[in-house]
Amino acid sequence: MQNTFNAIVAEESEGKTLIGLKELGLSDLPDEPVLVAVKYSTLNYKDGLAISGRGRICRALPMICGIDLAGVVESSSDSRWQPGDEIVINGYGLSETFNGGYSQYQRVKADWPVRLPKGLTLKQSMAIGTAGYTAMLCVQALEDHGLKPADGPVLVTGAAGGVGSVAVSLLSGLGYEVHASTGRMASQEQFLKSLGAAKLIAREALARKAKPLEKESWAGVVDTVGSNTLVAALAQTRHEGVVAACGLAGGMDLPGSVAPFILRGVTLRGIDSVMASQPRREAAWHRLAETLDLDHLEAISNTIAMTALLEMGHKIVDGEIRGRVVVDVNR
Template structure:
């Protein structure tokens, strides 16, 4: 038997979620069974907990796009009972039952080993959001970003991806400017290492001209929409923007001028289908470059029963930092 947060859809299309106890034979197909210890709450989880957002194909469904735990049973030689593992992405929690349960059955190809010295709790305090933030930082570094080249902008900085990005970039020696629409969170962002905090309204106006003053040496953008269009025209020559989200909209109304006249790069960051080698590299960097004391400051603990309410809140931009889900609480 295992415990899970199960989302069901009734006849009129509305969904509801409840914590249920299920038999192990309800677990989906897979060659590895994991005893889940921790999961997290991400924007996609908010969608899967509510309307489904077009991500969930069949009901009943167990959300949770990431988890960390211990191998219970394995038909794959790479993993043995007792091994500690992490899962992020691969459409788990969307089309495959996910981490909002005390057990999960998955494909071994989707797992990575827990880095030495990291706990499963720390891994899920990082979660998909922190993993994505590190992928964005690595992409910016691969395209020339280095400490001392100028300010690095982080939009949506109080959210999960943004918070971790601020902490990592600051730890690496960058001068970080954090954008938020919640002025009361300035002390929180400064505690993560932001040198200055920029009100969202300063960058949310639509583009007025294709190029503005060269301001940013790099950018991690989780907002998209009009803010991303505006930021592209403010990047320094040859600088890059790592696009990780679309909280502000999926449309990008801009011109090719920043790309042609300033050599700006727009880097798309996908964490779902990322190859294994990239995943291992990113988790190794997280272990090295994310201050664990700052990580703990981002964490808001939660239980399975609290997730439906928190899922609705994250879709409204009302969740700060990282929600850490103890599935056994």
Template structure:
């Protein structure tokens, strides 16, 4: 195959690092069962890390970053899919050890491919993307551990980010009372539109005296922040509550004790969107197209649409915390 296409390529050696828009051919892509003409991708924090020399995300070079893509199949050697099918590929090893979504073409293993669920467009699927999938998986896991709206309020940390924004609106749709933690004073109206009932400053989500137990407040928490924010959450969960932890924007280290777990029976749920089974992944995506789909507010979550040419600046911006909601990458 010799058809040419454009892609953003990151490369690194002992002495050099580069992030460049290149013209490639299909022969440059890694093996896979399914060829996709990519229509949309999205910018995630992990993609930002892939675009830096010290990100420690990319496993081999050269690499096309982009852990999300949505598009149309143009060739398939997997009997489950045919030419013309609209599909999603999100997370797995995309953009980390296998060339990803910042490309007009992608070739991937069939086991990574999710048929676009009825109720979602290709663009909507990337407004959600891995961030929305992570938020939905967080809710799914907490509900599997007994969370219901009647149990009490759920707090979302880092609420203006991709995971946070999508989690707020999904929880609101499900009937939960939603509290938001954010360090952005200018984002309060945005969070209210998404469905927030209460907004707390980042500074209030702390436990400076390192007390193992504080007053019980939350039945659940969606936490893409980690760090000392997680320490606060563990000390303030209601009995039997759950914290769904999916990120480390606040740092990888946190302090706690066994007391929240053995005296309040709380659950700390690790959310890893890359290694879940295909069946579970499809189950969560089906929820994103039905009871968790943020009706009427998806466009409000989009901060901007960027092209491949504009993508390097977008990758830099997300690492600086300059993103509200989602940045889409328009490829078609």
């Protein structure tokens, strides 16, 4: 094991938050029972906000950024984990209140890891990452409501992004007719169709002030955008349909009416991946390993070195990244 290792750290300097690559030692890591040799992390929208300085994600400084990690247990004082175990961690406040995954080593609480599901490599687990695991939580929310492919088309908003592209792949693989809303029709049409989208919808068709009720179009919706887009999606959801809301890429507000709820019985399901219970996480990861098309996953994802990460923060917040970015923390 190396005495020193690299990490992306946010720290305070002269009243400003600076984010950069730093050399750390094990004594810089928190005093938690499970030491993980991290192999991969990912770039999610929230990571973009943190490393670009455009959102206040790190609540304490200094903080190692990165909301996801996948790696191998190096040592553990908790009997649930043994050296050599391959594990994945998403959320739980990593990069917010606890040190995160942009580091070659990390110490974590024994309650947090999910065992790498059979059929996935550590790298594939981070191609999925929080974005893909959230997409599965959304799909499971639609299914919990009773949604079936025969009920009608489902809408995915922000479809070319991380959550969106995995949601398109999962839903089409399960037999749903997927309509994909994107602001990048011209450049991403082939990509989204290759993931199984049956139809593309221009972002502007939804990102506008909607009427309280519009033409009933969707049996279910996965929304990653929020604001006017979520309001329009609700106004177009069919009687007793269901909308899983997980994102705010278009804004955090919800400027709409209660009409879809009280006149069409539409259900709005909130999705929180960060503090989801351990059984819910395990079920989502198990299902991802079982159902996600690994050729799609390969097409969705790109791998970058940790040293290249800092340039990418603004790009994901500006909606310029397609699919998923895996971060190789050892490069």
